[in-house]
Amino acid sequence: MEKEIHFERAEFDQRVSAVKKEMSKRGIDVILLSEPANGNYLTGYDAYSFYVPQMVMVALDHEEPIWIGRGMDRISALMTTYLADANIRSFPDAYVHSALSPYAYVAEVVKEIVGESARIGIEMAGYYYSARAHADLVEALPEATFIDADLLVNWIRLIKSPAEITLMRQAGQIADAMMQRAIDFIEPGVRECDIAAEVYHQMMKGTPDFGGTYSCAPPHLCVGERALAPHAHFTDKPLAASTIVNLELFGNRLRYQVNLARTIVVGKPSPQYQKLADVVVEGVNAGLGAVRPGVTSEQVHAAFANTLAKHGFEKDSRLGYSIGLGYPPAVGEKTVSLRKGDKTVLQAGMCFHMMSGLWLKNDGITITQSFAVTEDGHEPLSQLARKLFIK
Template sequence: MKKELHFDRSEFAARVTAVKSEMGRRGIDILLLSEPANHNYLTGYNAYSFYTPQMVIVALNRDEPIWVGRFMDRVSASMTTYLAEDNIRAYSDRYVQSTLSPYDFVAELVKELGGEKARIGVEMGGYYYSARAHADLVRALPFAQFVDADVLVNWIRIVKSPAEISIMRQAGQIADAMMKRAIDTIEPGVRECDIAAAVYHQMMSGTPEFGGAYTCSPPYLCIGERAIAPHAAWTDEPLPASTTINLELFGNRHRYQVNLSRSISVGKPPSGYQKLSEIVVEALNASLESVRPGRTCSDVAAVFRQTLARHGVEKEARLGYSIGVGFPPAVGERTASLRKGDVTVLRAGMVFHMMPGLWLDNVGITITQSFAVTDAGHEPLTSTPRKLFGK
């Protein structure tokens, strides 16, 4: 069976070692991970199977993690992970959407690892760790101590290796191709859904050198009155002769996602819209130039706020967030944000989507930049010009 691994075994081993080190620091014996992005990061696992309960178990007394999932997804675990077959454990169909709990199966594995009375870390804030999951585990392991280890792995993921950055460069090229396709498609009379269809085609076909994959969320086509709504859906209405469009698109390569947003004016831009775009780009560029290892997220956000303030403009939302491995429903790593008060120190290898979107009472504009922190400053991961496009 051909393995579909995108990193050397040594890189996976270093990731597991870093996680175990943090577990030891917190006094955690066994870590139960529910987030698909963390499964992928530690084992390589990649399949659209996270709608049923699945776990990756990291135990201090075991060399490799253990993948736990539905019986029919065992083959994907064999194909996409480096794990020994004994560390791929699958529960039977009788646990699927029935009165039985798959977490009883997980609990038996914990006992097998000697964890009946262990200190167990779980992802209390994870998208895929339900109240029922926690209740079932507590019931099945009454002598264990459960502690919140939410984002433990996420904070380790925040610094990317050179191999990860290389994949994210490819994701950025896919995002650029998607944006070009969207802008080329936009014309008066073209249906919004046909723009979305063109974007989806490019998302999957990628570039001539490499293909893309499904992303963490649908692309956002915020058109006309919906341009002031950051996450609006498209319709089947044709574009009028004059309107504004905010696009947020995502390139995904081997589950690593890079975000890209641009604003497009169809016809003559509304009064002041061109000027607002120039203010946003000025603030965006100033913030990017301020990025350096050793500075904090709050330092970078302050440059943006100060630049806007000189023009009498204010932004309430955060300026950006860390990105990397992405599975639905979101690519954000739930760690560092470019915002006032976030004292996370920037380090080479961190990757952010700088999102200086402005959604005001009657106008919205989104011109963004995903970038990697480097030893000397930053590296843009997309090359689409930072400007307001006109059609």
């Protein structure tokens, strides 16, 4: 069987070691990871199987993680992870969408590996860890102590390895190709759904050198009045002869994702709107100019905010957030934000989407930049011009 593993075993070992070190600090014997991105990060596992209960277990005294999931997905675990067969555990299909709880099965694996009275870390705010999941685990492990270990792995993921940065660069190239295809296709009379179709086609096609895959969210194609909303959905309406198109999309390479947003004006923009675009680009450039190891997230935000303030504008929402490996429903790592009050010190290897979009009372505009922090500044992860595109 051909293995589909995208990192050296030594890199996986380093990741697991870092997680165990943090577990030891917190007095955690075993951690149960429900977030697909965290499971992928530690094992390489990749399949669209997270709609049913699925976990990766890391125990301090067990060398490898243990993957626990649905029986029919065991083959994907064999194909995409480095794990020994004994560390791939699967429950029968009778546990799927039935009165039986897969978490009772998970509990039996926990008992086998660390006993019934272990200190167990769980991701309390995980997208894929429900109230029912927690209740079932607590019932099945009454002697255990449960500890909220939410984001423990996410914070370790924050600093990317050189191999991860390579995948982020490739994701950025896919994002550029997607956006350029949309810009080329947009014209009066084109249906919004047809723009989305072009974007999806390029998302999967990728570049001549490497293909893409599905993103963590659908493209946000916000047209006309819906340009005032950041996350509106596209329709099947044709574009008017004069309108605004705000498009945020996502290039994804082997689950590593780069976000990219641009505004395309169909027709001629008003002088005021062109000025708004120029101010946003000036702010983004100022924010990027502040990026380097040793500065804080809020200092990057301040450079952007101060530039906007000179022109009488203010952005209510955060300026950006850390990105990297992800699965639906979102790529954000839920750790660092570029905003006032976030004093996280930037380090080389961190990656962010500078989401500089403005949604004002009468106008919306999105000209953004994803970047990696380098040893002496930043590296843009997409290369498309930061400007207002006019069709």
